[in-house]
Amino acid sequence: MEFIYNEGELPNVAKQIVTHSKSKILAFYAPMGAGKTTLIKSLVKELGSSDTVSSPTFGLVNEYALETGELLGFHFDFYRLNDESEAMDIGLDDYLSSNGWIFMEWPEKIPNLLPTDIQNITIEIIDETTRKLILSK
Numbered sequence: 001m002e003f004i005y006n007e008g009e010l011p012n013v014a015k016q017i018v019t020h021s022k023s024k025i026l027a028f029y030a031p032m033g034a035g036k037t038t039l040i041k042s043l044v045k046e047l048g049s050s051d052t053v054s055s056p057t058f059g060l061v062n063e064y065a066l067e068t069g070e071l072l073g074f075h076f077d078f079y080r081l082n083d084e085s086e087a088m089d090i091g092l093d094d095y096l097s098s099n100g101w102i103f104m105e106w107p108e109k110i111p112n113l114l115p116t117d118i119q120n121i122t123i124e125i126i127d128e129t130t131r132k133l134i135l136s137k
C-alpha cells in the first residue's frame with residue numbers, strides 16, 4: 001500500500017496505517033528529515049494518546065499512555081546505536097513482548113533483533129513538502 005502525502009494529510013495517513021497495519025510493531029525506514037517522528041506523533045494521537053511525542057534520540061526509548069493511563073506503547077530511536085547489543089541492554093525483548101504499539105526509528109541498526117511479525121514503513125522524500133509512504137512486509 002502506498003500514499004503520497006503532505007504534512008496536512010498526516011491524520012488520514014495515520015488512520016490508514018492503523019487500519020491496514022499487519023502488526024503493532026512498526027519499523028520506519030527513511031532518511032534524516034523525512035518526517036518519521038512527525039508521522040509517529042500523528043499515530044500516537046490517532047491511537048488515543050495526548051502525550052507529547054518527541055524523538056528519543058538520546059534516551060533511546062519513550063513510553064506513551066492512553067488517556068485512561070493504560071500503556072499505548074513505546075517509541076525507539078536506534079540512530080545512535082553502535083552495536084545491536086546496546087538495544088538488548090535496554091531490554092528490547094521486554095518492550096517487544098509488552099503487547100503495546102512499538103514505533104522504531106532507524107530499525108536498520110538492529111537487523112538481527114527485529115521480530116518477524118513487523119510492519120515495515122518506508123518514507124521517501126519527493127520534495128520539500130511531499131512524501132511517499134510504502135507499507136510493506
